[in-house]
Amino acid sequence: MTKTVVLGATGCMGRHVCAAFEARGIDVVAVARRPAPHTAPHPFLALDAADCPQEQLAQILADQNADTVVNATLGWGEEQHRINVQLVKHLTGALQLLPAAHRPRLVQLGTVHEYGPMPHGTVADEHLEPAPRTDYARTKLAASRHVLTSDLDAVVLRVANTVGPHLTQDGFLGSLAARLARTTPGERIELTLADARRDYIDVRDAADAVVRAALTPTLAPDRRLFNIGSGTASPITDLVTALVTAASLPPDTIVLRPGEIRSQDTAVGADWTCLDTTRARSVLGWTPTHTLEASLRAMYETAA
Template identity: 45%
Template sequence: MGALNRTPAAAVLGATGCVGRQVCSALSLRGYDVLGVARRHAPHADAHKFAAVDVAATEPERFAEVLQAANVRVVVNATGGWHTSEADNEYSHVRLVDRLLQTLALLPGVRLVQVGTIHEYGPVEEGRPIDEAVVPAPVTPYARTKLAGTRAILDATAAGSVDAVVLRAVNVFGPYTTRASFLGSVVDKLREAREGSPVVLSVADARRDFVDARDLAEAVVAAAEAPATGRVVNIGSGVATSIGALVSALVSVAGLPPEAVELERAEVRSKGGGWTQADIRLAARLLGWRPRTCLEDSMRAMWNTAEGAC
């Protein structure tokens, strides 16, 4: 009886990552007790309860005990990475989801929010906004395995064994952007330029949609509570911005003179091609969500957190 009166909790898988840490904060502000879950502890995870668990390697019964003990009513899967090998992608995006679904089948009434990727759709022709009706046709191991995870979740939802929503997010930037991303790597190079070393950046002739990690976190909170079971919802800014403009904005935020950085043309290399622009109308209708952070604020947060100012 006492457990029924406890504050509902939310478990965030991938809590130490760029997206996961923002989701933890957003859920906490919403009133949830937050349980961060990741394979390894990180200092910033101390803001919430934390469990060091490799979900893909943990027996479902054992992980279900961890979630049940914390009174978890919402699980957010913000794990995953841009792995190069098929095996690593399979482990992070398919095996982990399979284990998670087995776990949640033991815990009726828990809502799952899966953070997927816009790249699950695969490349689309330039100029076409990507809505949820686009038939997925991914071409990379990362995107194919993320799609496999999404399909497993949707199948489980249709079968009634889990209550889940999938958010297909565009590229993420803002505070604590991972160095593994293109913009994260640009930040590292611009920090070198601040020390007086001229920097040459390879910039593709591409236009992509980016969403601030804090806005994505707010979408996760909305999805945790909206009547959206079994739906896929695209999350982005709804704007395709040229990579050159993004880099120029970052150079400006860094306070560098234009001559400190030389831009050279490069081939498009992306998980989903040279063009992405999410159609976010369904997110507005179904979740009541719209992005709120402007590009300059995202760039400033990305730079400041890399510099240790935030």
């Protein structure tokens, strides 16, 4: 493999995917609507792939002569359908316009939330029938199904909740890390927390899974969907405690109130998520290497 095109290169996942390919000596072309400082080491294409005509997008991909295209884009709110569904359809359509012998492999990043709420204690493998309850999860599931039913050489990774360096501050943990960075000893922060346990994976481990999905030479038709997670449902209170420790603040900095978290990184009713990653481990040779404590420490350090 010599080159990879990464769509959504300016996002948290995208930046780590770019870095993971570069670490393997693979050239990266970063694609996003606007550049960011961390895309500077790579050739950059300013492109809105959701609105780009398929013929034009196909020509751009042909010109790059890449071995892999990674879709790490993500749409929230009003952008959900345009980014999560329309862009994927444009991308697969463009790839299908290329000669079959010159089509790059597509790695599509999905989400654990596609499965919808899980019964407490469930360890979900790829055979679990998805039943999402949020618009975000439904659009991501629509994209995954579109990719998996195409005739392309394509892989979908259903990624657990991510933690680690440069996590977006739009979500609960990212915003808390940034808040703790501004907190001094003696201050108190009141938090409303659900009694929830969820599967968390370091964004760098998820990026490694993307690279392995790109490099694995032959994938059977029924082995194109992979769960990427830790395989453990961690109490969210443990993550909060680990962030406080990373910030070198007293344990009583956080005052907990029972309730529900409502943020864009949490699906409705997702009080339990846990992924069976047996397939990714056996087929892709992938295994996570970062501990949750190390991931949260890195998250805090990059938020400070």
